[in-house]
Amino acid sequence: MHIDFSTAKGRSSYRFLVGAIAPRPIALVSTIDAAGQRNLAPFSYFNLMSAAPPVAVFSVTQPADRAKKDTLTNVLASGEAVIHIVSHAIVERMNLASVAYPNGVDEFARTGFTPVPSLQVQPPRVAEASIAFECTLIQSIPLGTARGAGTLVICQIRVMHIDDRVLTADSMSIDPQALDAVARMGDDWYCRASGPAVFSLPRIHSDRAVGVDGLPAALHSCGEWSSEELARLALAEELPSSDEVNEFRSGHRLATRQTLAAIARQHLAHFDVRSALLAAICASQAAAEQSCVTI
Missing domain, CATH: 2.30.110.10 (Electron Transport, Fmn-binding Protein; Chain A)
Incomplete structure (x- = not known):
């Protein structure tokens, strides 16, 4: 219409x-x-x-x-x-x-x-x-x-x-x-x-948010994240380095993709975007590894 x-x-x-x-x-x-x-x-x-x-x-x-x-x-x-x-x-x-x-x-x-x-x-x-x-x-x-x-x-x-x-x-x-x-x-x-109709969103005080188009391609292709979740992840001012990702992954060596995604969502709920992005990237890596094993 x-x-x-x-x-x-x-x-x-x-x-x-x-x-x-x-x-x-x-x-x-x-x-x-x-x-x-x-x-x-x-x-x-x-x-x-x-x-x-x-x-x-x-x-x-x-x-x-x-x-x-x-x-x-x-x-x-x-x-x-x-x-x-x-x-x-x-x-x-x-x-x-x-x-x-x-x-x-x-x-x-x-x-x-x-x-x-x-x-x-x-x-x-x-x-x-x-x-x-x-x-x-x-x-x-x-x-x-x-x-x-x-x-x-x-x-x-x-x-x-x-x-x-x-x-x-x-x-x-x-x-x-x-x-x-x-x-x-x-x-x-x-x-x-x-009541529950009222909610908060983080104030954006920087012009450095990476944006949805700046997120790793794996986060878009893995099918885990909704468009709204990607938008919140995209508030990160910069992508974590490979060393930071490896360190996070080492600290969660036994975590499955589902567990890592749950950790990311917990951080997102508390507006800890950087920690959420680290967990989300590791979840996408775990998903890729799981796919390779399945094949």
Whole structure:
């Protein structure tokens, strides 16, 4: 299947787009109108775009029943907004805030969220949210006029509020398990960024990774390693020398191919790529020797 967006109908293409570009973090955005009336609404076209200066962007799509959504009207008029990260603990109230209430309805009251004063902007914060960003408007960019067309709202983050309970033990970063953030999928689906869904990969701080094409040919041809395993092995900054391979093999003289491959996978699981590569090369040698004996 393929979709040509020059001829695709809007609603059907929308469902494929939001189902494919997922998960998407959710911005729960509070604003106020000229009369000081509070507004609160969630948006899943949202992300961090810069750290220095800190800039977040969310997009407000064109509704079918009015010129602009209240959030866009308010942020364009006031130049201020507070963006909250949605955790699983507040997901039902976030969903209730997505109701297209008439202009002038206080979504804080309708959803049961508690408004608390912000430090540098007029819109209030949601007390129940673990993380909030007080923002000022840098620029808005309309992307079209049809239903579903977005207007990018580019915001500079002035103040970040963090509940201490979602910090790591050293208070140097955010603990994803404690934050338990919720993200938007396609149709009516959501997901949680916590539990077994969260995993880590080693940060690559070097430009010297050998790459998959730099691995010994035997690792490709032996059939032992998946493409993903080869990619992790390829993070090694250099191939081990023949002396290192011989020394490793001597220390595992009685190990079979299966045992050596298991040792390699144990090292891979702990991101010890160099030791894993040594074991993997020795496993491929053992496989070749076993093949020769069989013949």
